[in-house]
Amino acid sequence: MSDTAFSDLVLPPDGRQSETARAIQRGALRYLAARGLVGVPEFSLASGRRADIAALDLRGEVWVVEIKSSVTDFRTDRKWADYRAHCDRLFFAVGPDFPVEILPEDTGILVADAFGAGLVREAPLHALAGATRKALTLRFARAAAGRLMGLMDPEALRGVVL
């Protein structure tokens, strides 16, 4: 995470997301919490890409949830397949009006609004190698704790590259 600048440690500014994407994000995070997973939005992967949500279950399984606010958003995204290398399960989270049949078959599907989400299809498991999981879990831990520190005491992270 040495490439993580201060800007990655504060919550993502509202401007980065559409209203729809924000609602889906909140609903998906609530769904994850109800299933016992903790999630970090806008999680920077080692590849430099950002996953919309990364989540960890009690045993350390890593999920990535990609939010698609529209069909156009999905069609123009060429990076989602890369996320598979950084998780044990890959989901798309979309709004209630999204035509889920266009989503790739080997991914999970959540249909979400601002208040929660429903599972349309479970994501297949493609287990990470041990070393990758270890590095990802540490990265996740540092991202979550860094954001928490930034919220509790913004001054603490001034000029710090974690």
Place this chain on the structure above:
Amino acid sequence: MSDTAFSDLVLPPDGRQSETARAIQRGALRYLAARGLVGVPEFSLASGRRADIAALDLRGEVWVVEIKSSVTDFRTDRKWADYRAHCDRLFFAVGPDFPVEILPEDTGILVADAFGAGLVREAPLHALAGATRKALTLRFARAAAGRLMGLMDPEALRGVVL
């Protein structure tokens, strides 16, 4: 972390700490951030005890920082030695007036106020076993992300045991 109730996922209520302990906590967290570590205050260990601060460096080294707000606080604490089994390095963090010579020799010492901390003595390394580190890192990741979720959307964690 199945034993972690909702109450562990929100920030500790002010009432749990003295003003002095809070100041030392903030200063110690700033010191950790400046050294590239992220810290989680009031971290519940697998043993059920709470470490005042648990921290992770970039390589995954785990530090525990025990805050002692007074000599009495130190003399009456019989649990600090247990923390060694849950970290690679164990520090005490005390205020500027604390007589540091009474602290155990095989621990690190930080002298802190609300604005930062100075290193009086580096903590010796007693490296964790791999399985313990793995479990601790996951626990840390889930604690930090759970608190972050609780701050961003308290409703998401209502009735949830993470």
